[in-house]
Amino acid sequence: MKYALSAAILTLASPAFAQHPAHGAAGQPSASAAGPIKAAGVVKSVNPKAGTVKIHHAPIPALKWPAMIMDFKAPPSVIAAARVGRSVTFTLNATGDQVTSLQ
Numbered sequence: 001m002k003y004a005l006s007a008a009i010l011t012l013a014s015p016a017f018a019q020h021p022a023h024g025a026a027g028q029p030s031a032s033a034a035g036p037i038k039a040a041g042v043v044k045s046v047n048p049k050a051g052t053v054k055i056h057h058a059p060i061p062a063l064k065w066p067a068m069i070m071d072f073k074a075p076p077s078v079i080a081a082a083r084v085g086r087s088v089t090f091t092l093n094a095t096g097d098q099v100t101s102l103q
């Protein structure tokens, strides 16, 4: 319960989304992005408690996103694989808010 509550607060108050308001508008019309979305970037930080990774990602044309630093939701397998400072390629879900795999 404590975890769920703090996760909800993080989602609502995420500074990443405040820094990148373009995501709200540009991220939505990505219905054309049918399959998994591939992207590349550098891991900036990992937050196992929140279940998020902060990645400085390259532009993602499928989502019409420019390069930026932002937080993504991530399952435990991705959290475990993420290393700060590491260059990675990763796969996003269709809406681009969650990293589903990371290499």
Ligand SMILES: [Cu+2]
Residues within 6 Å of the ligand: 020, 023, 057, 065, 066, 067, 068, 069, 070
């Ligand atoms: Cu972004």
